[in-house]
Amino acid sequence: MNATASLVFALFALVLVTSGAWWVLRQPFFPIAGIKVDGEVTHNNAVTLRANVAPQLKGNFFTIDLARARAAFESVPWVRKAVVRREFPNRLRATLTEQVPVAHWGDEATSRMVNGFGEVFEANVAEVDDDLPRLDGPDDQAGQVLGMYRLLAPQFExxxxxxxxxxxxxxxSWHVLLDTGAILELGRGQxxxxxxxxQNFLRTVKQVAAQYGRTVAAVEGADLRHNEGYALRMRGVTTVVADPKKK
Incomplete structure (x- = not known):
């Protein structure tokens, strides 16, 4: 009986202490006094980040939800990843990784970009290099489109x-717009x-164009979806024979 009573008393005391400690921790005795921001911050500054994120943070140093704090930072434009941790005695530290755009994504009317991981994100295109290529396709296949660009781009250089x-x-089906204005229909497949x-097109198009006294710059379009060949359209070249009766 004495052993049972002691065990019950000990459990009661533990619950009481735990409840008391939790009550103390939830009181406004441990407010967050500051937020330290570091990491790769180019398109944002620490002051703006703190101003945007601080209103979304609830709780004190011990009770704040770090997962929600991380999501708040990652909701800020240009922030790809945030690691948030407590820094004793009363601060939060957020280490940020910003998005690095490698291409525009989708229609020109949108403000979306693709990063090096094939992830689509919203961005202010005015802050982006105009020389970046434009990729397009279903959003869930952005990584595949980026991979195809990385495969094909060196072939043209x-x-x-x-x-x-x-x-x-x-x-x-794949299609390409070149810097010369030529549109290439590449077709489907692996x-x-x-x-x-x-590669077959690039190896032979110069010679084909030369037969008509033209250079590759004269190519307006090409359809590569034919077996063992391609259809070519060039400026100033036509296969239509003039009707002598109309002369």
Whole structure:
């Protein structure tokens, strides 16, 4: 009986102490006195970040929800990732990683970008280098589109050509807009198939254009979706034969 009574008393005391400690921790005795922001901060400054995030933080130093605090920081434009931790005795430290855009995403009317991980994010395009290419396709395939761009772009460089836009249709067909204004229909298939068709085009288009007294810059468009060949459209070149009766 004595042992049971002692155990009950000990449990009661533990609950009482725990409840008391929790009550004390929830009181406004431990307010957060400051927020330290560090990390890769280029498009934001610490003052603006604190002003945007502080109103969303609830609780004191011990009771604040760090997961919600992290989400608050990551909701700020240009912030990709935030690591938030307590810093004794009364501060929070947020270490931020900002988005690094590698391409515009979608229609020109939007303000979306793609980072190096193939993630789409909102951004102020006025702060972005105009030389970045534009990629387009279903949002959930942004990584695939970025991967295809990284595969194809180096193929054009030896020919003094550059991809300005690369798109993937909802039906899985690829198309490219070059810096010369030429539009290339690359068709569907695995990346190796698309790459092979592109390489074949680049190896031969200069010679084909030369047969008509033109350079690659005269190419307006090409359709690479044909087996063992492609259709070519060039400025000033037509296959239509004039009707002598109309002369």
């Amino acid at each position: 030896p020919y003094q050509l550059a991809i300005e836009e690369l798109g993937l249709s909802s039906r899985g 990346s190796e198939e698309v790459l092979a068709r592109t």
